[in-house]
Amino acid sequence: MASKLLRRVLIVSDRSPRPSSRSLPGFTSSRLFSSSNSQPLPATASSPPPPPTTVDPPSSSSASKFGSKIRNDSVRSSIKDPELAKFSAIADTWWDSEGPFKPLHLMNPTRLAFIRSTLCRHFRKDTNSARPLEGLKIIDVGCGGGILSEPLARMGAVVTGIDAVDKNIKIARVHADLDPGTSNIEYSCTTAEKLVEEQRKFDAVIALEVIEHVANPAEFCKSLSALTTPGGATVISTINRSMRAYATAIVAAEYILHWLPKGTHQWSSFLTPEELALILKRASVSVKEMAGFVYNPLTGRWSLSDDISVNFIAFGTKDGQ
């Protein structure tokens, strides 16, 4: 199933024009791909797409609010301030499994199962081990309160968690310190761009449910790739830009179930799996495996499936050794 999918993905990327990303200013999903998806945007999600490449000029107040450490524009190019404001507002609730982040809590075992099996296979780790990721340096980009970082640390990885919202990092730190198995996580309020500048490298770079909130997904993928050691792994999950995703992720999750605060997602900035594979390819990361997440309302559980029409996760490897 994964290979079938991959073939589809590759065909798409082969057919697509391959301009160098430089010659394509404004490579944002909303710009480049929205024409192929011409359904009228539902009113609730119709806030205008962000202007291409131009980073929102950080007002001095928001800069101090979201991370006074990050001043330099070039190292905060992925940041979309209105997005961060949303997360900052609900940061207290990261570890409330019945709160706004309930979907992430519910999804966590499933996405970790995907990460576990792909990383174990790629790095030839023992799947029967309780700490199969021992010896791997992993960065969790956009870690929020650490919902993903903590399990990765318990699985043996040396984990760095970064987030652009300072409040998230504080919460993550306090929570990780409650368990000796997670207290060695290194948390820092910074951006991927900043770490690229510092020339940090990781065996695996993971950014789950973040790319739909950043200013420029293509540039963001380049940063993720730059943080990955050659031959290392990059894992990204996000919401598909499909009508079904609109229905489930926005209408159901935000408006009906009230899982997420209204306005958490902007449908227009979602990426399709093909688009994601393409921008990763351009950033020297080849997507090797992809899976969908499906939610079963009866059991309240998520499971992995080949249905990538709503939520999906991609595992890729950085070219070159």
Added chain:
Amino acid sequence: MNRLLARRFAGNSCLVRVPWRSFCDAAAVNSGTAQAKHAEKQRLTSHSEEYDVAIVGGGMVGMAVACSLASMSLTKHLNVAIIDSNPALVNGITIKKEDPPDPRVSTVTPATISLFKEIGAWEYVQQHRHAYFDKMQVWDYTGLGYTRYNARDVSKEVLGCVVENKVLQSSLLSCIQNADIRKTVFPARLTSMNLNPSSIPTELNGTSSTSPWRGFARLELSDGTCIHAKLVQVGADGSKSNVRELSGFKTTGWNYAQNAIICTVEHTVENNCAWQRFLPSGPIAVLPIGENFSNIVWTMSPNESSELKSLTESDFIKSVNHALDYGYGPHPKSSSARDGDLSWFGAGLTSSAGEGFTVPPRVVRLASERMVFPLSLKHANSYVAKHVALVGDAAHTVHPLAGQGVNLGFGDAFALSRVIGEGIAVGSDIGEVSLLRRYEAERRPANIVMMAILDGFQKVYSIDFGPLNIVRAAAFNAANYFSPLKRNIISYASGEQRLPLFT
């Protein structure tokens, strides 16, 4: 033997940081006061220890949790504390071959047997007395019908195995002693428990009330020791579970105003069939327990039970033989065998239509004291909370009809350790309630089904329908009674519900 066990325990526990503290009590019994004093000093000065799992209650079910954790690659690294004041946990259980069988026995199902084999405990059971049986006959006093079951008919070798509880317990003990897992036995009782000891830094204002912060649960023991654990299991602090009370779980249940008498009896021939006859005031069951011995579980009103208990041995034996033969009503006619379907044995049995009605072998001697206990049914309304999971009798108490009590508990033990393993695979905090809910979701419905069957059985057979006994006979046509539930039970009994996450 005792010395040896204690020493072996101590040897194993060297893996733990402050291990011998808990064993020195056992050693002190043997080697005098100097050591005992030293132990006392140690305890006073020792600081609190952290464990991954604290099993409160080292009964059969608690020990099964420990063995099961020790047997799986994803859980065998866990640091386990076992808390129970029963000295057997440190000194071992001595079982003499020449002792008559203990009246406390369990009918273990094929599902339980295969789970025991998986964790490596069955080989120890086989070194002691145990009795497989391959036939079963169920009939009632009206003479209207009977059902016989034969393992051959369902191409099984056995329908079950009757094992003394102390054999099960000592087998699990041997299994855990030889297992390569970090374990510490605390010979004490749990006295208090704090499930949320970690306080929240005030800097993050407002989070304390909304966020379920984790950390460790804090347990205080009767000997003054204090330990911390990520997950506390009421392995088996049994039906009066302290952990259940301390964590505020409510139970639903009732007493039946009925008592059961249990005892061991002897025949002149070997018995290899399980027998159950329904009498006006309740069922009498005869389970083979090896050699010429059988175990009797006889249910009746409290008055009758105290009468029967005070009878002389020979009068009691007379009553038993009477109840198993012509007492209360005629033998059923051989032609009236029905199709039956006794699914609680998990084997999906259908009756052996061809076989005639048989009278059980006569009882000639009483081989143990007679124990009387009230029948009750109790079920915890929920099995889990943050840091806590109930298993075994702490979660559910059923009456011993069909000897199912402990099979349910073993089912819990294995399900819980499997869920813990699945959680560890994906890096979950094993005290997290969302993980523990998966255990509850798997076990509660299964246990309710079994309890409903036993309760229904109880109700149908504890009322005398008088002339309407034919109604009872219809209900006794077990195929009608059980079929809708059968699939459920079989799937639960098969114990093959592993998540194929990483295959």
